[in-house]
Amino acid sequence: MKLDEIKNEIGSCQSTSELENIRIKYLGRSGLINQEFAKIKTATDPKQFGIELNNLKNSVEKLISEKQNILPKIENCELKIENSNFGLPKIGHLHPITITERQLNEVFRKLGFSIYNSPEIVTDEYNFERLNVPKNHPARDMQDTIYIHEPNYLLRTQTSTIESYLLQKEGQNLPIRAAFPGSVYRNEKVNRSNHFVFHQYQAVVIDRGVTMKDLIGTMDLMFKTLYGDGVVVRYRCKYYPEVEPGVGPDMQCFNCHGAGCTLCKHAGWIEMGGSGMIHPKVLEMAGIDHHIYSGFAFGMGLDRWTMAQNNITDIRTLMGGNLAYKPTEL
Ligand SMILES: [Zn+2]
Structure with a gap:
């Protein structure tokens, strides 16, 4: 030795x-x-x-x-490996989605979050039941699911599935501060703005006394870290079965500053994802006493975010093999 x-x-x-x-x-x-x-x-x-x-x-x-x-x-690509004399030409780069994921991982690591992942082939229980979406719940219609073996084995339709695994594994080991990027799959018709594989990013906090204030504060900090102190965000009430109450953050369009343009479909605002206080039933199913603990979760679509940052107008660019494309920051 x-x-x-x-x-x-x-x-x-x-x-x-x-x-x-x-x-x-x-x-x-x-x-x-x-x-x-x-x-x-x-x-x-x-x-x-x-x-x-x-x-x-x-x-x-x-x-x-x-x-x-x-x-x-x-x-996190902040440092080039010195003295790497492999004799290979310096071509190629990380996938734009990977770059966005790592930017977000860095933001959340600084906030004390751990980064998690879980399997992509999951059971109905982890993808739906444990997230307060029982069989025959109308919310299932919104996620046209790709089954590996009906009715129990499927490709995860959302990163909330990682939350189900996390709560089951770490539910007795509180507090939890976790963030997780991941690919998710739905039976979508492929076109400019939809694909059957796309990416989400989710963060979860469970502790004593966690409130909506903590959720909004964390999201504000995340938007400011990524887009600067001048970013304007609004929060609207929304319904998601796994949270109560649910909130949807919209960011004022950075392209037109609220005036309306094609990027924001003339709304002046861009929907950034969904969030809310974790539903007591979801905590209960993981064996967590919701009278003592509370938590928040929020998730975002990474594809739209990455497309906006890189001026990509067709989601198929992200999934294709066109090596001529380069992310703007490289
Ligand atoms: Zn706009």
């Missing part, structure tokens, strides 16, 4: 999950370094053996800690 080899392994690591695997491999309880420590009694010079092994352990800990600090920046 040579330090140089470990250094190379850590140096070429490109994700936090990969780094965690390396940490466990070397520094875990049953890791390679501890396995070496077990050989100390049979070493010819136990003292020297111990000193060298301790030095190695300290160096590996330092290298991993340094990489832990730098990786989120690499993952």
Whole structure:
């Protein structure tokens, strides 16, 4: 076990999950370094053996800690990897949706949220029942569902499904502050503004004493972080089965500043998603006492957001393979 080899392994690591695997491999309880420590009694010079092994352990800990600090920046494209002499031409870029997702992940990480995901093939229970949409509920008609195997297995139709998994897994481990981007699927006819696969971004907070004020404050902060302090947002009452009350944030059109243009369909406002206080029934189904805890959730359509930021007028551009297209910020 040579330090140089470990250094190379850590140096070429490109994700936090990969780094965690390396940490466990070397520094875990049953890791390679501890396995070496077990050989100390049979070493010819136990003292020297111990000193060298301790030095190695300290160096590996330092290298991993340094990489832990730098990786989120690499993952968020803020830092180019230096000395990457692969001899390849510098073409290609992240997908515009990925760029938007990572911008939002960064905003929510700064606010203390963890980023989650869950399977895309789910059961009816997690996609509907646990979100207060029982069988025969009219809200099901609004989400023309793609079934893998009727009636129970389907492609998730909304990122609220991730919320169902999260509440079931972490419901006894409160408070929760989580955000999750994800692909969702509906049986939509494909045209300029609709696609059968699209993307949403959702955030959930559950704690004692969470109110509508916290929801509005968090959304305000998110819009200001993304669009600057001058952004104007209004909130309208809306109905979503999994929340009570429900609220829809609209942002004043950044293209025409409210006067009306083709981007905002002459409304002056752009609908940014849906939100509300999590319905007591949804909390109950996850075993959370709604007399003690409350929470909010909000979700946004990432495609529309990304299209607006990049002047894309046809959603099929996002799903197509046209490499000539480049996001405006690159
Ligand atoms: Zn407009």
